Amino acid sequence: QENQCLHMISGCPHARSMFTYSMRRGLTHAKLKCLKHLLQVVAIKQLNRDGNQGNKEFLVEVLMLSLLHHQNLVNLVGYCADGEQRLLVYEYMPLGSLEDHLHDLPPDKEPLDWNTRMKIAAGAAKGLEYLHDKAQPPVIYRDFKSSNILLGDDFHPKLSDFGLAKLGPVGDKSHVSTRVMGTYGYCAPEYAMTGQLTVKSDVYSFGVVLLELITGRKAIDSTRPHGEQNLVSWARPLFNDRRKLPKMADPGLQGRYPMRGLYQALAVASMCIQSEAASRPLIADVVTALSYLASQIYDPNAIHASKKSSTCGLVFSL
CATH class of the missing domain: 3.30.200.20 (Phosphorylase Kinase; domain 1)
Structure with a gap:
């Protein structure tokens, strides 16, 4: 109309x-x-x-x-x-949302390549870093998810939809208390249970989106078998076995990713989705890690020593 x-x-x-x-x-x-x-x-x-x-x-x-x-x-x-x-x-963001490029792709649409995924992850993390560390007082986004990351030319990411954003704690306060809002599958467990909101709540949500980028899976997918419907619940046991980590990569990548880069990206995601908020990294540390990964341009046509390397040099421990 x-x-x-x-x-x-x-x-x-x-x-x-x-x-x-x-x-x-x-x-x-x-x-x-x-x-x-x-x-x-x-x-x-x-x-x-x-x-x-x-x-x-x-x-x-x-x-x-x-x-x-x-x-x-x-x-x-x-x-x-x-x-x-x-x-x-x-x-106007001409390429739509990140969600549009990760899930339910039509047959004629190519999945995002590894380099683009890391670029989007690093840029989105920088947006959160600005809200948490540069804004005064800090701003807690509260609704970080793939559908709220919009993509401009050359897949430049921008955070959108700030209707649920809250001013963060100031002074000696450790959190702000508020009615639980946000999207199921992305909310940090301590926020969902108590309504206590911190910048680490956003870090958890970021970890879920990073897992979406790496695995190609939705945060919540009722079409998958029981036990695989919640992305975080599915991923956590796999982090404990290094041999299973390659199985977490999005099949749409068709193996075109650096093995060491995959391990490092999964390590960052693993730290972000820790159950205890205090165990999660600051978003500034996430930016440092992902900016490095985004700078390591992967050429699928070249032979990379990283495919044969061990997991040494991870930014965070799994």
């Missing part, structure tokens, strides 16, 4: 632009591709009027993205708050 809406551009309160867009409704919002005449292509998120959290999430997202700016965070172009209408206008 084709609609038109009058949109107020943020930062220019007297300027109005006409948008034409094609609507596709979701459970809590509709995501739209929109042509802003003569200027740029943008994307619109329309919050569902029926959603109880809708108005609060709209305000949080406008506030967060108006104050936070980083190359790995999506840019907010503008917004509309007219009556019951709530629209958020973002830069």
Whole structure:
């Protein structure tokens, strides 16, 4: 269905632009591709009027993205708050979400190669690092998942959808207490059980996404056999046997990955999904590890000594 809406551009309160867009409704919002005449292509998120959290999430997202700016965070172009209408206008990310490139691929779509996966992982980690370490006060994303990582040209990743973000603890506080929100399969266990939220909660969620990138599996997949439906529950026993680690690689990679790089990436994921929050690494350490892996360009046509190497030199222990 084709609609038109009058949109107020943020930062220019007297300027109005006409948008034409094609609507596709979701459970809590509709995501739209929109042509802003003569200027740029943008994307619109329309919050569902029926959603109880809708108005609060709209305000949080406008506030967060108006104050936070980083190359790995999506840019907010503008917004509309007219009556019951709530629209958020973002830069358009032409390659869609990471989820679109990992799961339920059509036959004519090539799986992501190893180098691209590590590039996306490192970039997404840098976005989290900005929220945790550079923003003041720190920001806890609270909804880190593959569908919220959007991909621009050359698979440059940006975090999106900040409606559930929370300001982190300050001073001598160790956590913030809040109602449990987020997506099943990505929530850290201590947050799901107690509502106590820390930056390490995001690190856990990041570990789940890193496992998705490595294995090609969904965080929760009810179509798989019992015992394999939860990605973390399936992966944890395999970490204890080095001989089983190659079996965790996405079959879509068809063996085209560096064995040592696979072990190192799995080591990072293993540390991120530790049951105890204190045992998880800081996101800055994750950035260091993944930036190194992303810099080691794998050539599937070359013979790599890394295929024959041991697991020595891992950034974290399995």
